[in-house]
Amino acid sequence: MNTRKIEIMVGFFVTLSIGAMIILAFKVADISATGSGETYELKAKFDNIGGLKIRSAVKVGGVVIGRVSSIILDPEDYLPVVTLTLGLQYSNFSETSTVSILTSGLLGEQYIGFSPGFIDETVDILQAGDYIEDTKSALVLEELIGQFLFSVGND
Amino acid sequence: MPESIPQYSVEIEQLSFSRGDRPIYTDINMRFPKGKVTAIMGPSGIGKTTLLRLIGGQIKPDSGSIVFRGHNIPTLGRKKLYQVRQDMSMLFQSGALFTDMSVFDNVAFAIREHTKLPEDIIRTMVLLKLEAVGLRGARDLMPHELSGGMARRAALARAIALDPKLIMYDEPFAGQDPISMGVIVRLIKQLNDSLGLTSIVVSHDVPEVMSIADYVYIIADQRVIGKGTPKELLINESPLVQQFMQGLPDGPVPFHYKAEDYHCELLGGIK
Amino acid sequence: MILNMFQSVGEAVFDRFAGVGRASIMLFGALFGIPNFRKGFPLFVKQVYVVGVQSLTIIMVSGLFIGMVLALQGYTVLVDYGAEDSLGPMVGLSLLRELGPVVTGLLFAGRAGSALTAEIGLMKSTEQLSSMEMMAIDPLRRVVAPRFWAGLFCMPLLAIIFSTIGIFGGHLVGVEWLGIDAGNFWSIMQSKVDLVDDVFNGVIKSIVFAIVVTWIALYKGYNAIPTADGISKATTDTVVQASLAVLGLDFVLTVFMFGG
Numbered sequence A: 001m002n003t004r005k006i007e008i009m010v011g012f013f014v015t016l017s018i019g020a021m022i023i024l025a026f027k028v029a030d031i032s033a034t035g036s037g038e039t040y041e042l043k044a045k046f047d048n049i050g051g052l053k054i055r056s057a058v059k060v061g062g063v064v065i066g067r068v069s070s071i072i073l074d075p076e077d078y079l080p081v082v083t084l085t086l087g088l089q090y091s092n093f094s095e096t097s098t099v100s101i102l103t104s105g106l107l108g109e110q111y112i113g114f115s116p117g118f119i120d121e122t123v124d125i126l127q128a129g130d131y132i133e134d135t136k137s138a139l140v141l142e143e144l145i146g147q148f149l150f151s152v153g154n155d
Numbered sequence B: 001m002p003e004s005i006p007q008y009s010v011e012i013e014q015l016s017f018s019r020g021d022r023p024i025y026t027d028i029n030m031r032f033p034k035g036k037v038t039a040i041m042g043p044s045g046i047g048k049t050t051l052l053r054l055i056g057g058q059i060k061p062d063s064g065s066i067v068f069r070g071h072n073i074p075t076l077g078r079k080k081l082y083q084v085r086q087d088m089s090m091l092f093q094s095g096a097l098f099t100d101m102s103v104f105d106n107v108a109f110a111i112r113e114h115t116k117l118p119e120d121i122i123r124t125m126v127l128l129k130l131e132a133v134g135l136r137g138a139r140d141l142m143p144h145e146l147s148g149g150m151a152r153r154a155a156l157a158r159a160i161a162l163d164p165k166l167i168m169y170d171e172p173f174a175g176q177d178p179i180s181m182g183v184i185v186r187l188i189k190q191l192n193d194s195l196g197l198t199s200i201v202v203s204h205d206v207p208e209v210m211s212i213a214d215y216v217y218i219i220a221d222q223r224v225i226g227k228g229t230p231k232e233l234l235i236n237e238s239p240l241v242q243q244f245m246q247g248l249p250d251g252p253v254p255f256h257y258k259a260e261d262y263h264c265e266l267l268g269g270i271k
Numbered sequence C: 001m002i003l004n005m006f007q008s009v010g011e012a013v014f015d016r017f018a019g020v021g022r023a024s025i026m027l028f029g030a031l032f033g034i035p036n037f038r039k040g041f042p043l044f045v046k047q048v049y050v051v052g053v054q055s056l057t058i059i060m061v062s063g064l065f066i067g068m069v070l071a072l073q074g075y076t077v078l079v080d081y082g083a084e085d086s087l088g089p090m091v092g093l094s095l096l097r098e099l100g101p102v103v104t105g106l107l108f109a110g111r112a113g114s115a116l117t118a119e120i121g122l123m124k125s126t127e128q129l130s131s132m133e134m135m136a137i138d139p140l141r142r143v144v145a146p147r148f149w150a151g152l153f154c155m156p157l158l159a160i161i162f163s164t165i166g167i168f169g170g171h172l173v174g175v176e177w178l179g180i181d182a183g184n185f186w187s188i189m190q191s192k193v194d195l196v197d198d199v200f201n202g203v204i205k206s207i208v209f210a211i212v213v214t215w216i217a218l219y220k221g222y223n224a225i226p227t228a229d230g231i232s233k234a235t236t237d238t239v240v241q242a243s244l245a246v247l248g249l250d251f252v253l254t255v256f257m258f259g260g
Helices: A003-028 A141-154 B048-056 B078-085 B103-114 B119-132 B148-159 B178-195 B206-212 B230-234 B239-246 B262-266 C002-031 C037-081 C084-125 C128-134 C139-177 C182-192 C195-222 C228-259
Strands: A039-045 A057-060 A063-073 A080-087 A098-103 A110-115 A134-136 B008-019 B022-033 B037-041 B063-068 B088-091 B166-170 B198-203 B215-220 B223-228
Touching: A003 C037, A003 C084, A003 C139, A003 C182, A003 C195, A080 A110, B008 B048, B008 B198, B022 B037, B022 B048, B022 B198, B022 B215, B022 B223, B037 B048, B037 B178, B037 B206, B048 B063, B048 B088, B048 B166, B048 B198, B048 C128, B088 B148, B088 C128, B103 B119, B103 B148, B119 B148, B119 B178, B148 B178, B178 B198, B178 B206, B198 B206, B206 B230, B215 B230, B215 B239, B223 B230, B223 B239, B230 B239, C002 C139, C002 C195, C037 C084, C037 C139, C084 C128, C084 C139, C084 C182, C084 C195, C084 C228, C128 C139, C139 C182, C139 C195, C195 C228
Parallel strands: A057 A110, A098 A134, B037 B198, B037 B215, B088 B166, B166 B198
Antiparallel strands: A039 A080, A057 A063, A063 A080, A098 A110, B008 B022, B008 B063, B215 B223
């Protein structure tokens, strides 16, 4: 086994693993969408976050614009506070925007649906660290069924 | 003998070494004169190879000193020890050629590791050494393609690659056919005389050793039991020395391993 | 009697300590010792070839099959809940987080680890290490160090290749054979797999496994009893201990990385 052949094979091996790493980064983990690029944070307070988890997607009209980066409980009113990390290119949202916790499919993963509000002179643009006031909590299946049974019973 | 230091390449004084609870050497003294072939003989299993490893600093003695060219080997630090070892060399019983390199690369190995010489000078040096052992034509063979005798000669070429001051042979004649034995005997003597190095030969092949050694030590029972020139030893009156020199099966070194009384044991240990 | 028992237990404990001590000294000697780049680098490249390139086939074939089996098994469970679109993330996450590093570690222990032990054990028994020492060349630096670095370098790369090929194996079965929508397969996987949390943590795992497996393999070889019997025992020891170490460490690392 001569040195040249060994070098070629080692070079091939290293190139192959770099290629695999690139596939993992772009095709599997898709860093281009969530971006390791610049981000900013917004916060939102919910009554109930259901099955939302850290790293759940934040979508506008189905397009991922960011992810949930932390979920904590406000120590004063015991309501969950969700921090959203959004790409800086999506920074022009007005104060009247709403966020709701939605479910993809019947049993799917929960994500945050972000509906941008209208923009005119009377409303401000959301700045980094601001709270989104208008939030809609997650639908909890048991509560829904409870409500349904209750309304059926009243008829 | 006079006490002047430069006369000896290696001096061993009051050396004791034990492996676990088993003593190998107790308080032995030996001297290896410069430029001469000194042989160490003795029955197998008494740690002759161990003695070479002690001189090489691979193992440390319990007590005593081993002085090689003014350095007391057991007290040297790692760095100094490696420096001193560049002046010594050892031919292992198995040859110990590096199995993944050709004969040429084996001989060139130490030169490449220790020097920054350009490749064409290394080539000349290696071919010189291979010519000395008669293996210049075998330089591209791999170690597994060599016969036992050739492997040992290749190892010998490797051992002299960096022109050591001291070369130690561990059982150089063991397992060789008469022809390659003769070749190696001649090589040891030749190299010793032409390169002016000090040779220590560990062996139990009496006639071969007698033919090349300038001085002989016989070791048994953890100590030196006889020493002298080959001629002196032949007329040594010690029964132990005579038993060894003539290869008698029984004598002071018993034929039987230590055991209970034969008759008692055959009778089922009834006493 | 009882005293004897205590004594033997105590001795066994001390033996363990001595073993760990010897192994650490060996690693220390090896690590602080590629004496210079010009001489060390070719040795390293050669070992990358032996340790990495020669393990490539087994890693790629195993990765492909494990990915395919994962997809097949996952599909039969997920399809009952109508959630077969989640096959992508299931295959991807299990490979990246667990199977990639762990199976690579186990295969590496069996393929490269045992070879390293046997090679070094053989060099020891044929006095090659001793003769190197007598030539004033430290075998820890010349023999052990390049092999250690090569192992450390190769295993994460092998794990990455394993996971990637496994995911394509999953794609092959899930999309090409079972008919899941290719867009869903990739996009749901993309939304679930995070580069740092999943891919990098997997790589960190495989780096830890690389250190442990290579270390055990080299130590067992370097410390083998230099007989045929001793080397075969050392080789077995390498595979058994390295595999157990990989599985045990995987649990600990998983708790730290994904448990909290």
